[in-house]
Amino acid sequence: DHAHGTGLLDGLDPDQRAAAGSGGGPLLIIAGPGTGKTRTLTHRIAHLVTERAVPAEECLAITFTRRAAEEMAERLEALGVRVAVATFHSLGVRILREHHARLGLSASFGIADPERQVEVARSVCGDDGEARRLVAEGAEIYKKALRAQDLVDFDDLVALPLALLEDDPALVDAYRDRYRWISVDEYQDVDERQYRLLGLLAPPDGNLTAIGDPDQAIYRFRGADVGFFLRFREDFPGARVVHLTRNYRSSAAVVRGALEVISPSTLVPGRELHPFGDHGDALIAVHHAASEQAEAAFVVRTIEQVLGGASFHAFDSGRVTSDGTQGLGFSDFAVLYRTDRRSRALVDALTQSGLPFQKRSHDRLADRPGVARIVRELPFTAGESVVDRVRAAAGEDHVAHELLKPLAVECGTDFERFHTTLALGVEVDAWDPRADRISLLTLHASKGLEFPVVFIVGCEDGLLPLRWPGQDDDTDEERRLLFVGMTRARRHLFLSHTAARPRSPFLADLGEFRRIGDAQPKRRRGGTQASLF
Numbered sequence: 414d415h416a417h418g419t420g421l422l423d424g425l426d427p428d429q430r431a432a433a434g435s436g437g438g439p440l441l442i443i444a445g446p447g448t449g450k451t452r453t454l455t456h457r458i459a460h461l462v463t464e465r466a467v468p469a470e471e472c473l474a475i476t477f478t479r480r481a482a483e484e485m486a487e488r489l490e491a492l493g494v495r496v497a498v499a500t501f502h503s504l505g506v507r508i509l510r511e512h513h514a515r516l517g518l519s520a521s522f523g524i525a526d527p528e529r530q531v532e533v534a535r536s537v538c539g540d541d542g543e544a545r546r547l548v549a550e551g552a553e554i555y556k557k558a559l560r561a562q563d564l565v566d567f568d569d570l571v572a573l574p575l576a577l578l579e580d581d582p583a584l585v586d587a588y589r590d591r592y593r594w595i596s597v598d599e600y601q602d603v604d605e606r607q608y609r610l611l612g613l614l615a616p617p618d619g620n621l622t623a624i625g626d627p628d629q630a631i632y633r634f635r636g637a638d639v640g641f642f643l644r645f646r647e648d649f650p651g652a653r654v655v656h657l658t659r660n661y662r663s664s665a666a667v668v669r670g671a672l673e674v675i676s677p678s679t680l681v682p683g684r685e686l687h688p689f690g691d692h693g694d695a696l697i698a699v700h701h702a703a704s705e706q707a708e709a710a711f712v713v714r715t716i717e718q719v720l721g722g723a724s725f726h727a728f729d730s731g732r733v734t735s736d737g738t739q740g741l742g743f744s745d746f747a748v749l750y751r752t753d754r755r756s757r758a759l760v761d762a763l764t765q766s767g768l769p770f771q772k773r774s775h776d777r778l779a780d781r782p783g784v785a786r787i788v789r790e791l792p793f794t795a796g797e798s799v800v801d802r803v804r805a806a807a808g809e810d811h812v813a814h815e816l817l818k819p820l821a822v823e824c825g826t827d828f829e830r831f832h833t834t835l836a837l838g839v840e841v842d843a844w845d846p847r848a849d850r851i852s853l854l855t856l857h858a859s860k861g862l863e864f865p866v867v868f869i870v871g872c873e874d875g876l877l878p879l880r881w882p883g884q885d886d887d888t889d890e891e892r893r894l895l896f897v898g899m900t901r902a903r904r905h906l907f908l909s910h911t912a913a914r915p916r917s918p919f920l921a922d923l924g925e926f927r928r929i930g931d932a933q934p935k936r937r938r939g940g941t942q943a944s945l946f
């Protein structure tokens with residue numbers, strides 16, 4: 414039973430509309446990158462609330478990162494609805510706040526960040542070397558010490574609610590009653606505890622929407638298991654299954670290249686992904702640099718040239734013409750890398766160039782400019798909820814406002830908690846989606862995002878796929894990670910590698926691409942190389 418011609422479903426294609434407009438019961442959306450999964454999910458929720466009279470309080474949307482949650486809440490607000498958008502961790506915090514006493518915690522228990530975890534471990538053993546070793550080994554001693562200080566850690570945020578619910582069927586019923594409509598984005602990356610928690614929150618015939626792409630499962634190292642996604646239909650019999658196959662995000666070149674790279678992986682049988690829409694002429698280019706410094710210089714040079722309106726036809730003709738990349742801003746560029754260490758040369762080169770950039774980093778929220786002022790002024794601002802009061806106190810400072818909003822949402826109306834949590838040093842992702850800056854991100858952090866121009870540096874054997882000494886390789890997962898990175902590009906994609914290691918074997922699967930500014934002099938003399946870069 415589809416809803417036809419209704420406002421909220423108008424901006425969707427027929428497959429997306431079938432998914433977004435379907436009624437209750439389990440729903441699985443399996444689709445590749447850029448097919449509008451997240452868009453379908455937000456429209457579905459908005460449609461349920463505004464056009465099917467589902468109470469907003471009964472909706473819960475779960476995503477994996479705080480940033481993704483913020484973005485989803487924003488998209489929903491733009492569609493005119495306000496529902497709970499949580500990460501598994503913030504959902505856990507909510508459940509724990511409501512049942513803190515059962516665990517011997519106070520209502521304002523704190524959340525220990527990694528620094529605090531070390532402090533707690535130290536507090537029980539002082540300078541005793543031997544004791545420190547035992548603490549490091551003895552998780553139980555550590556957890557006891559944590560509780561004694563009225564703290565939980567990030568692990569506990571899912572583990573404890575799960576324990577609460579598994580022990581208490583009445584509690585399960587209460588939450589099932591509260592959240593009758595649950596959706597989970599990036600379901601391919603749930604781990605066992607999250608999976609069990611969801612299984613409790615949503616009954617087998619419940620209104621659970623799971624969205625994901627097995628080809629983008631990249632968190633196995635943290636315990637995620639794509640098997641949970643693959644058995645959704647067994648866990649939720651009668652689930653409606655929708656496939657989306659039109660990629661709206663990327664140019665044909667990017668879609669084709671990404672499919673070539675992922676094709677040896679067999680996780681998705683018969684995968685289908687068709688580029689849709691006009692992205693102008695676009696390019697996948699591979700660049701070989703002599704060193705990391707030279708690679709970073711290539712990135713800077715290329716960004717400057719693209720910003721200057723250089724055409725990619727210039728690679729062939731030597732002429733610089735406009736190809737529509739003109740009008741791009743700094744925020745339209747992202748540079749992705751496998752490990753954070755790889756960002757050093759980039760930070761140096763970008764700093765030197767004067768191009769504005771931002772790198773994802775974890776800072777203490779309370780140390781951020783603007784935040785301290787807001788917290789000081791909060792007691793004097795009017796408003797019922799912490800959200801309203803934060804908004805009032807923030808005024809024009811929208812960066813500080815965005816930083817505080819998720820915590821404010823989490824704290825509802827109970828201000829004291831807001832204060833305590835802040836004081837405990839909540840970490841914040843200092844990356845501001847609205848700043849006009851070039852983004853430096855790890856491949857993992859790029860999940861769900863999109864940029865007109867993407868660079869992936871360090872496409873080298875040993876780095877991508879990454880190999881740690883003494884650890885098993887997971888070549889398939891590394892391949893998926895490259896796939897995730899490549900599919901962030903809307904238009905142009907630059908892959909680079911240096912002389913430090915052999916080329917990534919994944920590049921061998923790439924059929925057609927432009928090789929530019931190669932570091933090998935022989936090739937350059939051959940006259941087949943572009944002279945522009």
Ligand code: ATP
Nearest residue numbers: 424425426445446447448449450451452661662861
């Ligand atoms: P990922 O797997 O990377 O998370 P996704 O499937 O969630 O991707 P979205 O981020 O929802 O994809 O959408 C990708 C892009 O395509 C967005 O810019 C979105 O606005 C656009 N898009 C999606 N569906 C449509 C549509 N029907 N018409 C026009 N644009 C669309």
Ligand code: MG
Nearest residue numbers: 450451452861
């Ligand atoms: Mg998405």
